Amino acid sequence: MKTNRILFFVVLVVGLHVMFNFWYRNVLTADSISRQKESAFEKQKSTPRIWIFGDSHPMLGINPALLPGSFNFAGTSENYFLNYVRLKSLISQNKKPEILVLPAELHSLSAQGKALVLGHELDDVYWSDRISLSFLNEETTDPSFTRWWISARFFPYAGQFYRIFSQWKKSEYKADSLGFIASENNFGSLKEGERRSSAESRFQSHFHSYPAIDTFQIQFLRKTMALCKSEGIRLVFVRFPVTREYWNLCQENPAVVKVDSVLDSKLKGYPILSLRYSFAGSPEIFSDPDHVNTKGAAQVTTRIVQFLDSLRKTPASAQ
Template identity: 25%
Template sequence: MDAAVKRFIRDTALFLTLALALLFFINYFYESKVLPNHILEKKDQNYRLYLSSLDKKQIDYAFFGDSHFFNGIDPHQINGSFNFGVPNENYVKIYYKLKQILEQDHVQVKYVILEADLNSLSTLTTDETRLLHELWYYHNYVPFSDIVQITGKTSSDVLARSYLPIIGARENLVVDFYHAFWHQTIPELYRGWHCLNGSLPEDSDVETNALDRTDTYFKNQNITSPLALAYFEKTVRLADDNHITVILVRSPVSKPYDNATILRNITKEEYYARVFSALKNNTDDYYILDYSSLYFDYPEYFSDVDHLNCIGSEIFSRRLATDLESLNKTS
């Protein structure tokens, strides 16, 4: 072997060693500085803390959904409740979370309340950026073989994303580090809930915002993802197998948002017929509560066109608590 080849091998080995060292160094800081303040970690800590405060491992009302629930369901108003809602949630994640709560944490749950909004089962919820994207977190709950099958990723890719979080976060790495070191905002949580400030603007911008939000949810998307629907059914069956009552809830939205869905020809009737059929085919123990139009005349209750603000969340949760108590008495 001549000197040039030896030098090439040596330089290549040195480069790879330095590259790997840099990768592990950045990953270490990402895990120690960014992930502890990630909303999934904060929610998990909040849940574990709440669980440790209970005399008995029992949650009467377990709420699962996306940001509509995360920001809209105030557990201050609903005794024995915990809000498991997370932004960009989907029913694949919900199924495995509920399975973890019931089978690993051994928590007794009386009611599972599932979000059933227009966007809850769309293909947007199961695209690559949302479908088990945070593998550093979800590999603790979802079996490895299931992750490979659901995501379609190779085993090596799943392993890398699970144990080297910066690989999965590479698109947002700079932003994540910026927020961690210079502009850190850690959400305050109460039993999983985080309220939003602000209110809808009283001008034409709200109509534009409503159309933009509708396009974000549904443009170039199908309103029902087969994968999301399949895991919705699995979630309902899991609840039924554990003798848990399922309650579907349609969250309040603003009138401009509802108008925008009509303008964009979103087929609500067909969608809900499919969702309710999936519910009824998998359990006989269910209720459906529709609050979607409840606050059409109260724009001051909304932070944006489809999310309640702090005041709206409190008022809505009090109403929901009353209805849940009525259901509890009749069940």
């Protein structure tokens, strides 16, 4: 192989790589939930007082329009590790809330959270841009995160063919100016059998082949607690409502139910609002077995407003 042919090959490969990288970052995934929300957050006149972090449960379940001074950052599959990354990143930009709301769910400690990050299932471009190698060196001892970071940073399009077809310039969700994503689906309109099978499918997606308790998530939950303490941020936890069908499946599985007692021990001293079974008899306020729709979000947010009001009487120093 002559030198000029090698040069031709190298130039061709590098050129195509730069082109694909640009296209993937700036066109194909430019409309991801995280980036929509960040852009909405940057447009806020003043830094919101209450920040809502977490996964799809708070994402669909808390409407900041009904909770004055709040902003909903939560996005699909965002776990305690990513919550910590975001909080640290925003604090480094001299932005911080008075209150941070986090979910405390049965799947919050699941090993699925880490698997989704390392499996490049989330918005790699967004997250790898907020994580530095020195951050990884300081915060984890797991070398697979370094590998993840290198491929996410330099080859974000690798293995992401499905985005070409499914996310061409549009995201599945649209966030409003306060980060809320409305879902109008009505789980109650399904037949009983359909509801049950839908619940089974959701339950499987959360716990099938994933251990329910992952020390990695516990580690980052603790780090978030420590960071909030040092920054004077009040942490509040919420258990979001699920349907009766989903809850029944959880109760049949001792390993899953055990998560609550583990979380309770880790969250000792922190305020927890548990709404898990509060709306189980109202399938019409759910969009699927474990997510509320817009109607449900209004009810959940009202309860959170009441809860936060009641907390004002309690000093944050208890944490």
